[in-house]
Amino acid sequence: MEQEMTEIIYAGIVDNSTIDYPGKVAAVVYLCGCPYRCPWCQNRDLLTMNSPNCRKTDTREIIKELRENYLIEAVCVTGGEPLMQEETLDLLKEIKKETRLLLKIDSNCYYPRKLREALPYLDYFTTDIKAPLDQRYGKIAGLPDRWKKIVSRVRESHRILRDWDNPKEARTTIIPGLLEKKKEVRETAEIVKKVGFTEYTIQQFRPENTLDPEYEKKQSPPRELLQELAREAKKKLPNTRVQIVTLEEGFEEIK
Ligand code: SF4
Structure with missing residues (x-):
């Protein structure tokens, strides 16, 4: 048939x-x-x-x-x-x-x-994982008024993923003015740990072809900042592979 x-x-x-x-x-x-x-x-x-x-x-x-x-x-x-x-x-x-x-x-x-x-x-x-699971998630997703619905759906998905045993990777983009502080990355790393992601990648925002043209005027965060933030995440994630990805050097594992 x-x-x-x-x-x-x-x-x-x-x-x-x-x-x-x-x-x-x-x-x-x-x-x-x-x-x-x-x-x-x-x-x-x-x-x-x-x-x-x-x-x-x-x-x-x-x-x-x-x-x-x-x-x-x-x-x-x-x-x-x-x-x-x-x-x-x-x-x-x-x-x-x-x-x-x-x-x-x-x-x-x-x-x-x-x-x-x-x-x-x-x-x-x-x-x-765009941000810690609160109002900041809505802001980064461009829908600040809908943050509660977004966060509740993301949490539900994370509960489902916790019980799934295949390899699973989480990524966070470091974006100037939106998400770039150590405290924020510590909070996202807590989520990575709770869900049991096997890999965590911290990636670089790139100011090209962005939805809001204002973001094309921003700078890419430097590789050194990503390394520093990834080291902060690694402290919380000793059993997870933590890496950064930059235009300059591609993927680099942070130990
Ligand atoms: S495709 Fe674009 S708008 Fe949609 S979640 Fe990814 S970054 Fe956000």
């Missing part, structure tokens, strides 16, 4: 990336739509379904492209927010059924129900 068609809104596939799945060459599938409006977001062209870069495609087309790519061992489904579309679950199931690829998603934890349904298909999970 022929498989039913599922349509999904996506912006395309990058064929082989070496930075999107730890230790593996991976294809990256960019899905459209995101419930947040982080002013510093660099994926502004993926935030709405009707963006000129987004189009509907049959998920079977994506599977075909992945199957024909002999260079990859893994696939990363990202966005925007990949769990915003209901059809993403079908895509994940199909990838697992139709290919032998390792599967990871990058999600912002806003959809706990869909996260619970997606986890059985995943080999790896990455999320961002």
Whole structure:
């Protein structure tokens, strides 16, 4: 029997990336739509379904492209927010059924129900912890009035992730004027510990193509600041791999 068609809104596939799945060459599938409006977001062209870069495609087309790519061992489904579309679950199931690829998603934890349904298909999970879980989260996500709803959904997702034993990574972006202090990183590191993330990455804000053009005038935080903040996080996370990622040097583990 022929498989039913599922349509999904996506912006395309990058064929082989070496930075999107730890230790593996991976294809990256960019899905459209995101419930947040982080002013510093660099994926502004993926935030709405009707963006000129987004189009509907049959998920079977994506599977075909992945199957024909002999260079990859893994696939990363990202966005925007990949769990915003209901059809993403079908895509994940199909990838697992139709290919032998390792599967990871990058999600912002806003959809706990869909996260619970997606986890059985995943080999790896990455999320961002944008800020400590209070008003600051809403501000950094660009939706200050909705911070309570966001925080409650993120907390629920974290409860689900606590019981999931595959490798899981959390990331925090250091953004001038929004999140750059040791105290804030100590608070995010507490969350990393509580949820049991196996990796914690502190990454550098980049002032390019940002949703709010004001952020293009800001400077990238220096590598030394990221190292200092990561050392602070490491004190709380002796059993977690802590790393920074900068434009200058790429990934560096902090011990
Ligand atoms: S940075 Fe924020 S707005 Fe941009 S894709 Fe991620 S969660 Fe969405």
